[in-house]
Amino acid sequence: MKFVLLWSDALFFLLIAAMIAGGVWASRQPHLRASWRKVGQSRVAIGSAAVLAVFFAIAFVDSLHYRPQLPATPQGEVRYSTEVLSALDALLLPLRTQTEKTYSAPLATHLFAKETLDDAGRDFPPLRYPGTHLFGTDKVGQDVLYLTLKSIRTALLIGTLTTLIMLPAAIGLGLLAGYVGGWVDDVIQYLYTTLNSIPGVLLIAASVLMMQVVIDTHPEWFATSAERADARLLALCAILGITSWTGLCRLLRGETLKLRELEYVQAARALGVSSALILWRHILPNVMHIVMIAMVMDFSGLVLAEAVLSYVGIGVDPNTISFGTMINTARMELAREPMVWWSLAAAFIFMFVLVLAANLFADALRDAFDPRASR
Amino acid sequence: MSLLSVRDLSVSIGALRPVDGVSFELERGETLALLGESGCGKSMTALALMRLLPAGGRIAQGTIHFADEDLCRLTEAQMRHVRGGKLGMIFQEPATSLNPVMTVGEQIAEALRFHTGDTRRVVELLAAVGIPDPERRAREYPFQMSGGMKQRAMIAMALAGAPELLIADEPTTALDVTIQAQVLDLLDGLRRERGMAMLLITHDLGVVARMADHIGLMYAGHLVEMAPRAAFFAAPGHPYARRLFEALPEMAQEKRRLATIPGSVPPLGTTFTGCRFADRCSEVLPVCHRELPPWREHGPAHQVRCHLEVRVEQIVRKVGAGETASVGVPAPPPALLTVRELKVHFPIRRGILQRAVGYVRAVDGVDLTLPAGRTLALVGESGCGKTTVGKAILGLQAPTAGEIHWQAEKLQGLAPERMQMVFQDPFGSLNPRMRICEIVAEGRPSVDVARILEQVGLSASMADRYPHEFSGGQRQRIAIARVLAVAPQVLICDEPTSALDVSVQAQILNLLAELQQTLGLSYLFITHNIGVVNHLAHEVAVMYLGRIVERGTVAEVLRAPRHPYTQALLAAVPRIDGRRMDVKVAGDPPSPSNPPAGCHFHPRCPRAEARCREAYPPVVSVSATQSACCFFAK
Known part of the structure; x- marks a missing residue:
């Protein structure tokens, strides 16, 4: 090993x-x-x-x-x-x-579709491992529960890494634009207005395709296909991060403009506290609630964005198991007659629980750390 | 039968009781003033009358009879006709009470349509509240009007349904004194003309003295004294009322310590057993803590809720009581800070290229001299540029022109070790996410926080708490502690007490006087409160539209003002002795972006002549220390 x-x-x-x-x-x-x-x-x-x-x-x-x-x-x-x-x-x-041949419903004992059996005409063939697949199996017989559990890492990575890439840019530029003003503000506003005016999916698609060409022309960089898929996942995080900081940045700029005129900031300036220290001590802690809310909202948004991008074919590597790829395949399954619903249901339940838990936890954190809310 | 008869009214919001067993009567054509500090339940009483309590609030017990009708029993649909139709209400903040995207005329028409179905009376109503050119004003939006104008429009809306009772909740608190005087005159005139009753809610003893027939003093949800005006001002019965009078800076003899009421109004949700004022009362008896005092006759129609038996004859109102630590007035020492020809102009930018098309002349040539250890008061109405002067001297605002000298040295930018600022809003001036020790040590991290806190009258054990745990007065003390930590010689105080209640204001003014004595601080005191000026300042400079129009010692300027604006300003201040001066000023202050030619005050000046319209008057010296910018100053 x-x-x-x-x-x-x-x-x-x-x-x-x-x-x-x-x-x-x-x-x-x-x-x-x-x-x-x-x-x-x-x-x-x-x-x-x-x-x-x-x-x-x-x-x-x-x-x-x-x-x-x-x-x-x-x-x-x-x-x-x-x-x-x-x-x-x-x-x-x-x-x-423990894989099956193809689709089987949750906890089923037989396959989902009839097949021609050797002895008794067409019927539902029995499963190899009946009653063990909690969420059924997918088209190639893989256990759906296994797929969802594997998707968690991808979702968390995209959610957290992208946010981490985006946060410094959004916070730094937002505070700077709001506090310093003048030409700095103009440049930063120009930057995010330009970025915002390009349709997001188009920008991401262009970047992902460029990145894909780079990866494809340098196969020698990667020892295994897992490494290649991993590089693609990271690049996707980076691209999503670079394109999604504008919203939070604009919010923070506005809030900073308001805070800058508050009397405690004026008092700090009168005391001769440096601008950097004012931003760190007075402005940043008072915009953290916005950052926290935006982070959690973006987190769910990013998990969903991954699904959308995978749908267009520019998301994660097809070999990477993710909620996006699961939802993408579920599209075809939902169009089948009779419908195959469990892949989507499993992805939905796990994503829902993850995003809900993140939201509730962030709420509780914000309440606990806001000195005004404490009794 | 009285027009309004409130019996035993209690309001509960969850477990809180902001109003607890309040009873009063109001006759037609009379004005009843509910007086009290913030958090005493006066506004909540008014909202209960309108049945407009905030979410979760309800009338827990009691009855409200209005013209023989029990308002508590009406359905919500019936109540809609009572609101505006029989009871009109005016709120404190005219800026937020009007819808910014509807014209003023439409908003008044809306009220008219509901109550009378006749929308043609809009112009008539606007004229009745004294808005000039009402046809044009009816088509304007709220942002095109000044604050006083908006409050007049609000009054017109309240009058639309021809109410029998007008409830005015702090109607002039957000307005300047000259505008306040106009609005109070208007309200009084309308009441008399229409025979309305008026319920006036206010914290300002001056406004009460000017307007009320009867007075109800509230404390912590209780009415503690009911009296006719003359009796109340001559011989207040409740210790709380007497302390309020003594805490007023205008009542105190100059330069003495003000009497203070220790502590502040108890928070909502406190459970009381005895008298609610017992903890702050200086004449407290053992029984006060055990039993709720009963109502006692104090004089004719004068009732007091107090255990202490004091006869009217025994009360000699001790004007300026309290310790007599005289500050003293030595001869003016040499100037510490000199400001010459200070100008701050803000460009008005228009168009794509953002070219300056004009300037707002917030400060337009101001000269000031501040000697060491003295207090210079800078007086003026909002928008006259007094705060900008303070910020420019401090270095927070770059001046357009002019020089600031520290003794012989020219100052540029901030000088944190020399000058500091105390701000107006005790809630906005402390970072809610920093602990007190961090706030105080902000300017100088090595400072001894405990010592500084004790110096401003706080305990060192408070250092680890957050600002939201403190009351307004305590927060202002913390703000003062923060600037004392860097040991400056000059403090610029920007209305440091205007957001505080009278009793707390006295505490802060005493603290400032004490610090001046012990540390030899100089104060540039920016304010609009003439009483505070009278009490604290040595010299006064009166500002109008970016310029100083009159200066001199306190005695000279306040007793013998020479500039018509100063005279009007002093006359407009409601006095608690009820005396009124007859100098009236009409209209609103003009915009500093387009000041009138000649003397800036001439459009509002009763004595204006042709030469006033042509040239700005020169500085006329009246005495060695007093001077005014007026042709008639001599």
Whole structure:
């Protein structure tokens, strides 16, 4: 067995490490600890945090990649499979390997469509593993539950990495435009107005196609197909991030314009506090609620955007399992007669739970950390 | 039978009781003033009468009889005819009470259509409230009108249904004194003309003295004193009323400490057992904490809710009571800060190329001198540029022209170690996400926060809390602590008490006087409150439309004003002795982007002559210290 560290894995681990470090730091600050205690007292917060933790744990296990060792050759040479698996695949071995021939409904004992059987004419053939597929199987007989669990990592990566790429630009430029004003404001406004006026999908499509050409012309960069798919996922995050900062930036600019005239900012200026420090101490904490709301809204938006882009054929690599690709195939399945609904239903349930939990948790955080709301 | 008879009215919002057992009567043609500080339940009483309580609020008990009809029993549909038809209401903020996308005429017509079906009376109503050229004004939008004009339009709307009772909730609090005087005159005239009753809600003793026939003093949801005006001002019965009078800066003898009421109005939701004022009362008896005081006859038609038996004859209103720590008036020391020909012009930009087509002359040639350890008051109405002067001196606003000297040194930009500013709004001047220790240490991180907090009368244990936990007065103390941390010599105070209640205002004014004595601070005190000027300042400069029109010592300017504007300004201030001066000023202040030619005040001046329209009057010295920009100053 040989470990493989994909770029996205590294970034994801970094993100989790940063979250843990931030948590440890916050727990050392007495006034922040009081706020966290308030989060702990809210049942909604704890419930949604638990759900989020499960999602992150699944994504974490799914990020531990390796290449299994192949049976030794007669020469005793150690070789590894070109297929990159994750710890989640190992844990879900039965789900991954127990495949059927084609569609079967959730917890069915027989296939979904009649087939000509050897002995008794046309009938529903029995499943190889009857009653084990909680969400049924897809066209090629793969377990839908396995697909949804694998999609979680993709969704979280797109949601979090894109937001991380977008945030510094949105916050930095938004605050700068609002606080400094003048020609800086003009340049930043010009930039985001221009970006906004190009249809989003068109811009993303152009960028993704360019990126695809680069990847396709340099096959030597990637040892395995997993690495290639991973590079494509990261590039997609970057492109989405670069094109989606404008909305938040505009919101923050407006809010900063308002805050700049408030008396506590004026008082700080009169005390001779530097502009950078004013932005950091006075403006940023007072726009964080907007950032938080925008982050959660964007998170769900981005998970959905991935689905739309995959539908147009410019989303993640076709080999990558994601909610987008699942919804994309569900389009054909819904048009069938009788309808195959469980792929879509499974993707829907998981996405819904993820986005709802993120929203509720962000709400609880905002309430706990707003000093005005505390009683 | 009285027109309005309120019995035992209580309002509850969830578990809170903002109004608790209030009873009063109001006759036709009379004015009853409900007086009290913020949070005493006066506005909530008015909203209960209109049955317009905020979400979650309801009338918990009591009856409201209006012309023999029980308002509490009416259906919502019947109530709609009562609102506006029998009870009219005017709100505090004219700017937000009018719909900005409808013309004023349409909005009045809407009220007319509902109550009378006759929409032709719009112009007649606008004329009745004294709006000049009503045909044209009816077609204008609210943004084209000044604040006073908007409040007049609001009054016209309230009059549309020909109400028998007009409820005015702080009708002039958002207006300047000269405009306030006009609106109060208008309301009084309309009441007399139409025989309406009026319920006036206010915190301003001056307005009460000017308008009311009867007075109901409220404290923490209770009525604590009911009296005819003359009796109330001659011999207030409740200790709270007496303390309110003593806390007024205009009542105090000059330069003495003001009497203060410790603490602030208890928050809603406090549970009381005895008298609600007991904790702040200086004449508290043991029984006050145990039993709710009963109503006692104090004089003819004069009732007080207090255990303490005080006869009218025993009350000699102690004007300016309190400790007599005199500040003293030494001879003026040499100037610390000198401002010469200060100008701040804001360009008005139009068109694609954003070219300046004109300038708003917010400050247009101001000279000031501030000696060490003294207080200079800069007085004027809103929009006259006084705040801009403060910001320009401080360096927050780059001046267009002029020089600022610190002794002999020319200042450019900020000088945080020398000058600091205390702002008006105690809620906007502290960052809600910073703790008190961080706020105080902002200018100088090494400062001893505990010592500074004690210096401004707060306890050091408050350092770890957030601003929202403090009342307005405490927040203003924190703001003062923040600037004291850098040990400046000059404080520019921009209306530091105008957002505070009278009793809290006295606390802050005393603190400022004390700091001046101990630290030798100089204050540039920007205000529109003449009472505060009288109490705190040594010199006064009166500003009108970007220029100083009169200056001198407090005694000179306030007792013997020479400029007609100063005279009008002083006459417009409602006085609590009810005396009125006959200098009236008409109209609104003109726009600083297009000031009138000649003397800026001539369009509103009763004495204007041809030469006033032609040239700006020169500075005329009246005495060694007093001067005015007027041809008639001599």
